[in-house]
Amino acid sequence: MAYSDKVIDHYNNPRNVGSLSKEDPNVGTGLVGAPECGDVMKLQIKVNEESGVIEDAKFKTFGCGSAIASSSLATEWVKGKTLAEALAIKNTDIVKELSLPPVKIHCSVLAEDAIKAAVTDWKKKHENGE
Amino acid sequence: MDYFEVFGLPRQLGIDTLALEKAFHDLSRKHHPDYFTRASPSEKTQAVRMTALLNDAYRTLRHPVRRVEYLLSLYGFKPDSSKVPQALLMEVFEINEQLEEVKAGKASVEEADSLRAQIKEKRERFDSQLQQASLEWDELVKRGEPEARLKEQLGRLTEILSESSYIRNLERELE
Numbered sequence: 001m002a003y004s005d006k007v008i009d010h011y012n013n014p015r016n017v018g019s020l021s022k023e024d025p026n027v028g029t030g031l032v033g034a035p036e037c038g039d040v041m042k043l044q045i046k047v048n049e050e051s052g053v054i055e056d057a058k059f060k061t062f063g064c065g066s067a068i069a070s071s072s073l074a075t076e077w078v079k080g081k082t083l084a085e086a087l088a089i090k091n092t093d094i095v096k097e098l099s100l101p102p103v104k105i106h107c108s109v110l111a112e113d114a115i116k117a118a119v120t121d122w123k124k125k126h127e128n129g130e
Numbered sequence: 131m132d133y134f135e136v137f138g139l140p141r142q143l144g145i146d147t148l149a150l151e152k153a154f155h156d157l158s159r160k161h162h163p164d165y166f167t168r169a170s171p172s173e174k175t176q177a178v179r180m181t182a183l184l185n186d187a188y189r190t191l192r193h194p195v196r197r198v199e200y201l202l203s204l205y206g207f208k209p210d211s212s213k214v215p216q217a218l219l220m221e222v223f224e225i226n227e228q229l230e231e232v233k234a235g236k237a238s239v240e241e242a243d244s245l246r247a248q249i250k251e252k253r254e255r256f257d258s259q260l261q262q263a264s265l266e267w268d269e270l271v272k273r274g275e276p277e278a279r280l281k282e283q284l285g286r287l288t289e290i291l292s293e294s295s296y297i298r299n300l301e302r303e304l305e
Contacts, residue, residue: 033219035209038295040223062226062299106211113211 003065004099010069015076018058020044028122030114034106039063041071043114045078045086047122054078054086059114066104070094070111083119132204133187141201142271143264147192154188195294198264198287207284209292222296225249229303249300256297259290 003011019042020027026047033040039062046056057075061068073094078086094100094108134141137153161180166173190196202208228245231237237245267283 031216031219031223032211033214033222033296034211035214035292035295036211038222038297038299040219040226040296042223060223060227062223110211 003069006098007065007069007100010072010098011065014059014068014072016056016058016072016079017060019060020046020056020058025125026122028118028120028125030117030119030121032110032113032117034063034067034110036106037064037067039067039107039110041067041110041114043071043074043111043118045115045118045122047083049126052082054081054083064104064107066098066100066107067110069098070100070107071114073097074111074115078115083122086115087119089115131183133190133200136183136187137191139191140271141204142268143194143197143201144268145191145197150188150192154184157184194260194264195291198260198291201267202284202288202291205281205284207288209288213289214292218293218296222300225300226303229300233303246304249297249304252293253297253301256290256293260287263287263290 020029022029022044024046026049028045028047030043031040032043041059041061041063043059044057045054047053048055057078059071059075061071074089077089077093089112091105091108091112094111095105098108100108137150137157139145158181161177161184163174163177163181166177169177190200225245225248228237228241232242232245263283263286267280267287270280270283
């Protein structure tokens with residue numbers, strides 16, 4: 001199975017690889033995994049408390065090229081978005097953008113789950129303050 | 131016909147693999163398409179179908195992990211990403227990060243060895259958990275326990291199995 005050019009591009013030049021401090025109250029961390037293939041994906045967002053906009057995003061994924069590309073793309077997309085806008089990103093958008101074949105759709109699902117988990121984590125940290 | 135039925139076996143996980151191999155060879159001979167060259171077209175098709183089924187069944191049932199996966203699929207159980215425990219993900223993530231250091235030559239020999247030992251221990255724990263839960267399943271089936279109890283055990287097996295591909299990937303990375 002051949003990877004699309006966009007997958008290869010993200011795989012070779014992943015955007016926003018790295019990590020943000022888990023302890024930072026403005027950072028939300030999502031850690032998700034796909035038991036079928038054994039991939040693990042960590043996606044973190046840094047949210048501006050005033051504006052509610054995602055200022056920064058980082059990821060680190062141990063998995064196949066499609067999982068890396070999906071999470072790389074997800075960090076690109078969430079940056080500059082509000083939490084609500086980030087939550088509106090659907091795995092099907094990722095599938096379309098990266099031209100993922102059917103057997104790799106679960107990678108995009110994982111990326112969507114990672115965004116949701118990161119937002120949930122951030123919200124949990126801010127439950128008391130809001 | 132499911133894979134267990136192909137070999138006339140009950141849906142149990144403890145399988146004598148030597149007996150299975152023998153049954154596979156006997157049945158393969160019996161249904162070999164070569165013996166059906168002068169048979170009717172429908173019998174020929176049947177022989178080819180049976181041979182393919184036998185191959186799939188044997189390949190699946192002889193392997194202890196694939197055997198469990200198959201049993202679970204018969205009952206509609208499959209690994210669910212929303213049920214992977216966070217603790218497992220965190221551990222796997224950490225081991226992966228350390229593996230990266232080892233591969234980049236940034237880790238000491240001791241660190242590399244201890245990582246190897248950690249992965250080996252995970253593998254052994256997984257194997258013994260799976261074996262134990264498989265034995266329990268067989269006991270439940272033999273005793274004719276109610277469906278609710280059987281489903282509970284299938285859930286347990288699914289949970290254990292969700293670690294399988296993580297461990298396999300870590301071992302592959304280690305090579």
